Amino acid sequence: MTGREQEVLETIERRRRRKPRLTDELITLAHGAGGKSSHVLVEALFLEELGNPLLAPLADAAVFSQNGTRLALTTDSYVVKPLFFPGGDIGELAVNGTVNDLAMMGARPLYLTAGFIIEEGFPTAGLRRIAVSMGAAARAAGVAIVAGDTKVVERDKGDGVYINTAGVGVLERELELSPSRVRPGDKILVSGTLGDHGVAVMVARGNLELEVDLDSDTAALAELVDGLLNATDGVRCLRDLTRGGLGTVLNEIALVADVGIVIDEARLPVRPEVNGACEILGIDPLYVANEGKLMAVVAPNAAAAAFAALASHELGINTEVVGHVREEQPGLVVLETAFGGRRVVDMLVGDPLPRIC
Amino acid sequence: MRFVDEYRSPDVARRLAEQIAGLVEPGRDYKLMEVCGGHTHTIYKHGVENLLPPAVDLIHGPGCPVCVIPMGRVDDAIALAERPNVIFTTFGDMMRVPGGNGSLLEAKARGADVRMVYSPLDALRIAREHPESEVVFFAIGFETTTPSTALTLLRARAEGIRNFFVFANHVTIIPAIRAILASPDLRLDGFIGPGHVSTVIGTVPYRFIARDHGKPLVVAGFEPLDVLQAAFMVMVQLAEGRSEVENQYSRVVREGGNARALEAIAETMELRTTFEWRGLGFISQSALKLRDEFADWDAELRYDVPGVRVADPKACQCGEVLKGVIKPWECKVFGTACTPEKPIGTCMVSSEGACAAYYNYGRFSRRLETVTT
Numbered sequence: 001m002t003g004r005e006q007e008v009l010e011t012i013e014r015r016r017r018r019k020p021r022l023t024d025e026l027i028t029l030a031h032g033a034g035g036k037s038s039h040v041l042v043e044a045l046f047l048e049e050l051g052n053p054l055l056a057p058l059a060d061a062a063v064f065s066q067n068g069t070r071l072a073l074t075t076d077s078y079v080v081k082p083l084f085f086p087g088g089d090i091g092e093l094a095v096n097g098t099v100n101d102l103a104m105m106g107a108r109p110l111y112l113t114a115g116f117i118i119e120e121g122f123p124t125a126g127l128r129r130i131a132v133s134m135g136a137a138a139r140a141a142g143v144a145i146v147a148g149d150t151k152v153v154e155r156d157k158g159d160g161v162y163i164n165t166a167g168v169g170v171l172e173r174e175l176e177l178s179p180s181r182v183r184p185g186d187k188i189l190v191s192g193t194l195g196d197h198g199v200a201v202m203v204a205r206g207n208l209e210l211e212v213d214l215d216s217d218t219a220a221l222a223e224l225v226d227g228l229l230n231a232t233d234g235v236r237c238l239r240d241l242t243r244g245g246l247g248t249v250l251n252e253i254a255l256v257a258d259v260g261i262v263i264d265e266a267r268l269p270v271r272p273e274v275n276g277a278c279e280i281l282g283i284d285p286l287y288v289a290n291e292g293k294l295m296a297v298v299a300p301n302a303a304a305a306a307f308a309a310l311a312s313h314e315l316g317i318n319t320e321v322v323g324h325v326r327e328e329q330p331g332l333v334v335l336e337t338a339f340g341g342r343r344v345v346d347m348l349v350g351d352p353l354p355r356i357c
Numbered sequence: 358m359r360f361v362d363e364y365r366s367p368d369v370a371r372r373l374a375e376q377i378a379g380l381v382e383p384g385r386d387y388k389l390m391e392v393c394g395g396h397t398h399t400i401y402k403h404g405v406e407n408l409l410p411p412a413v414d415l416i417h418g419p420g421c422p423v424c425v426i427p428m429g430r431v432d433d434a435i436a437l438a439e440r441p442n443v444i445f446t447t448f449g450d451m452m453r454v455p456g457g458n459g460s461l462l463e464a465k466a467r468g469a470d471v472r473m474v475y476s477p478l479d480a481l482r483i484a485r486e487h488p489e490s491e492v493v494f495f496a497i498g499f500e501t502t503t504p505s506t507a508l509t510l511l512r513a514r515a516e517g518i519r520n521f522f523v524f525a526n527h528v529t530i531i532p533a534i535r536a537i538l539a540s541p542d543l544r545l546d547g548f549i550g551p552g553h554v555s556t557v558i559g560t561v562p563y564r565f566i567a568r569d570h571g572k573p574l575v576v577a578g579f580e581p582l583d584v585l586q587a588a589f590m591v592m593v594q595l596a597e598g599r600s601e602v603e604n605q606y607s608r609v610v611r612e613g614g615n616a617r618a619l620e621a622i623a624e625t626m627e628l629r630t631t632f633e634w635r636g637l638g639f640i641s642q643s644a645l646k647l648r649d650e651f652a653d654w655d656a657e658l659r660y661d662v663p664g665v666r667v668a669d670p671k672a673c674q675c676g677e678v679l680k681g682v683i684k685p686w687e688c689k690v691f692g693t694a695c696t697p698e699k700p701i702g703t704c705m706v707s708s709e710g711a712c713a714a715y716y717n718y719g720r721f722s723r724r725l726e727t728v729t730t
Contacts, residue, residue, distance in 0.1 A: 012692035026466040340367035341404015343718040
């Protein structure tokens with residue numbers, strides 16, 4: 001590698017850390033895909049106009065103290081298509097997703113709200129089915145849905161049903177989970193197989209002519225997190241691996257903590273069905289969404305306890321230590337390929353567009 | 358995963374890499390061009406370059422189907438997509454390619470009905486399901502994708518589907534390789550030949566490269582071991598002073614190619630006199646259009662396509678990158694004005710483009726990687 005090439009790489013790294021500017025005139029689907037465009041939209045528009053110290057970390061939930069009690073507050077909207085898919089439906093997703101955002105801050109989820117935007121002509125039986133599944137998911141996660149709202153929009157102005165949920169939880173431990181606490185030497189764990197939800201939903205859309213026997217992994221992770229935090233106080237940061245997948249989350253951590261990250265492809269847990277579908281579609285399981293998996297960064301001496309705690313729970317039986325944090329190449333996530341080479345894992349640009357040949 | 362893992366064995370890779378290193382003559386540098394964008398993608402995705410000795414340099418060639426589409430054709434596509442009553446169908450890769458007037462993704466945000474498909478047959482299905490609309494398929498690609506467009510045209514005719522139109526941009530690989538070989542500013546030692554294209558055209562058309570230009574060419578598959586083995590086979594030829602066309606991908610590629618695919622292409626399409634390639638300029642007899650018998654399905658005849666040539670932005674050096682004259686990072690705008698999220702050139706859009714592959718996968722300090730891990 002020449003000095004000139006090194007200079008070019010350093011220039012790119014400096015640019016990656018600059019405050020992003022939103023230059024697009026219109027919102028495109030890329031702004032909703034969880035990759036670079038989504039980040040630019042949030043940081044250059046919403047954070048700029050609405051910014052405050054609680055919002056600024058852009059964590060899964062905001063954490064604040066009220067009368068000596070630490071609370072976590074979050075919100076998320078669900079626009080999945082199809083509404084019903086193998087292993088779950090939009091209602092279950094809307095509960096679990098918000099519960100998980102609270103759990104990732106170390107909070108015990110308490111109460112949710114639910115807002116429904118329903119398209120004219122949607123069958124009430126379908127809506128009841130969604131409500132039933134939300135109720136079951138809420139009971140399983142130990143939360144109550146305590147407030148709600150319904151709006152009906154004209155036919156063709158919505159995709160059946162959109163759901164927004166917000167949630168509040170309480171932090172009962174003296175603990176700060178944040179990417180800024182990540183240090184060189186830390187270990188990176190994932191709680192199970194990657195990409196199950198994303199691939200299950202893609203296949204369920206039925207336009208790929210792929211038949212894969214695969215369920216979404218949607219699940220509430222609060223209990224899994226509770227077990228982990230009981231087992232060790234060495235947890236630095238937790239993230240659920242939703243839109244954008246593990247690849248996006250690791251990039252966020254590398255940039256915020258200004259550390260390098262190395263992951264080992266051979267240790268990434270991926271189901272053969274998911275791997276096969278991704279191979280055919282030309283997409284990378286590292287960027288495919290999960291709805292019941294988390295990533296934990298833990299202190300080096302906490303790795304064994306963290307692994308044992310996660311792996312002993314039924315939602316974490318496929319837990320793996322997949323990588324580590326280092327000082328070198330700060331801001332970059334490098335993958336040691338199973339083939340014996342190395343490559344960068346960057347944030348995704350736009351939707352994972354399938355390659356053509 | 359069966360039939361995949363076998364071609365990704367790190368142990369076999371290490372042994373092959375040692376054998377390649379053993380073939381390097383002291384003091385000599387080797388420049389091998391992989392013609393096909395699929396190989397470029399494999400090389401970066403699996404980190405194949407890390408395994409090669411420093412004296413062996415892989416040069417990324419022009420075989421990325423998205424990369425060679427000139428800006429004017431993207432504008433034509435957008436003009437078609439923005440017509441009322443048109444459903445415009447395209448492979449996903451083309452959605453973000455910028456023309457002179459934005460991309461198809463932006464046209465979609467403005468209200469054009471642009472839909473991503475995985476196959477031209479999906480586009481034909483949409484035409485069948487929407488008889489009230491006119492469905493246009495943005496046909497791009499080398500001989501790899503051309504047969505599926507050809508078969509779709511034959512099926513459209515057989516079924517009498519009249520609301521389906523093909524905007525043909527299919528190109529052929531041999532003229533592109535000739536253009537590379539004619540480039541005065543490039544010294545290549547050998548070629549890793551395209552795999553999928555060769556399943557269609559076979560290995561015979563490459564013979565002039567070995568015979569007239571004295572360069573070895575080895576047709577390769579798309580798994581990382583395929584590429585590494587092909588590099589080894591080229592190196593063996595160089596060590597023995599041979600230049601031949603060899604076939605590493607014999608589990609798929611036949612010397613004579615795929616006769617039925619070639620027939621389908623010949624039945625539906627014919628060579629254009631000339632066609633503009635992004636960065637390479639006009640190359641005679643390098644692209645295909647629909648035959649007169651298929652005029653009823655030809656989007657260029659059905660609609661008034663603007664057909665305005667748009668010059669590449671001044672700063673863009675896609676041409677030099679596609680010819681392998683410069684490395685992606687040597688382009689003046691690489692990674693600064695031109696990034697995957699705001700591409701200026703096509704090479705930065707497709708994951709098969711050399712610039713996007715280098716930016717997304719190869720952008721780390723190799724010097725540091727060898728000492729720290």
